[in-house]
Amino acid sequence: MHCYFRISIAGSPPKKVVFQLYKDKCPITCNNFLAICRSKSTAKRSPTNGNDMAEPTYRGTEFHRIIPGFMIQGGDFTNFDGTGGHAASTTNNGLPTFNDENFSVSHSSEGILSMANRGKNTNGSQFFITLNKTLHLDGKHVAFGRVVEGMEVVREVGKVETEGGNGRPVRLQRVVIVDCGEGRGGDIGERSNEDSSRSSSQSSRSESRKRKKHHSKHKRKKHNRHYEDESKKRKKHSKHSKRHKRDKNCKHDSSDDDGGERRQKRRSHLKHRHGELEKSESRALLTEHKEDNSTSVSKEEV
Incomplete structure (x- = not known):
């Protein structure tokens, strides 16, 4: 003591x-x-x-x-x-x-x-x-x-x-x-x-708390910015995907229309050719028939 x-x-x-x-x-x-x-x-x-x-x-x-x-x-x-x-x-x-x-x-x-x-x-x-x-x-x-x-x-x-x-x-x-x-x-x-040291220590602790608080706040802001960026990226990607899908569907529809038109033209062409062919055959048969009639007549005349 x-x-x-x-x-x-x-x-x-x-x-x-x-x-x-x-x-x-x-x-x-x-x-x-x-x-x-x-x-x-x-x-x-x-x-x-x-x-x-x-x-x-x-x-x-x-x-x-x-x-x-x-x-x-x-x-x-x-x-x-x-x-x-x-x-x-x-x-x-x-x-x-x-x-x-x-x-x-x-x-x-x-x-x-x-x-x-x-x-x-x-x-x-x-x-x-x-x-x-x-x-x-x-x-x-x-x-x-x-x-x-x-x-x-x-x-x-x-x-x-x-x-x-x-x-x-x-x-x-x-x-x-x-x-x-x-x-x-x-x-x-x-x-x-001692008082100065105590005051300095308290000041250091206060500064440390302020730095931690600032760091935490900065970290939260950074995290929020990252989250917002990721959200924007996802939205942009989703929008791009939708547009790409829509364009693709439109392309497919256009292709289908073009193909249908071509097929229609082809069918029309084939039908036309078939019609021409039928007409040609019909004329050939008629000519042959005429020839047959002619021969026959000739025989009667003879």
Whole structure:
């Protein structure tokens, strides 16, 4: 489990620090810290230097105590000076604090995230981050996480000029947590790139859908044109076939008429010839008959 701070030193652009929380070892302490990180509210200084009713949040709070080579401390969202703050919920008999959970995590290196307190079982919202090995704090403060990103920012905070011996940064060097939340967070540039990438991806998908829609529309038009062309071809072919068939029938009819006429002429010719032949035969028979009569007569005359 992770959470993050964005820290601004003397009004400079914020820099990110990421924590890993040991929720498996200190679930109560981790949940308290995470709940305050998740808050969407922003801490505000009160004119009376006190606001016990403020909603627990680390956003807008300051690192009010800095001891070089030892630790940096923050988390007072009511008084901003280390005298205020409380737990995310009332878990200790109605009091705004909770008991020491365990001391299983050692302050064995720099970057250890641990709870600040006023004594045994007085954990609230204040915390500190070690700048060195601090084993003498084991058994007194509940360590529950460590810095996994931005340790150079923590070291930079540890070098901020302070007032006298109280470890409080000078007014012009205030160190403010301008943002916080669950997870690793994303740098402003990274988030812009992510948004840009997301927007680009959405735009690409939109363009892809438009191309598909255009392609589908073009395909339908092409199909319709093809269908219309095929339909025209079929109609043209059908019309041509009908005309061809009609012409063929007309040709056959004409041929039949011509043939009939020729046959009629032939019959007429044959009939004429037959008539001529009959006449010729008739004349021949008549002549022969005349000749017979003539012969006969001649015999009678004789």
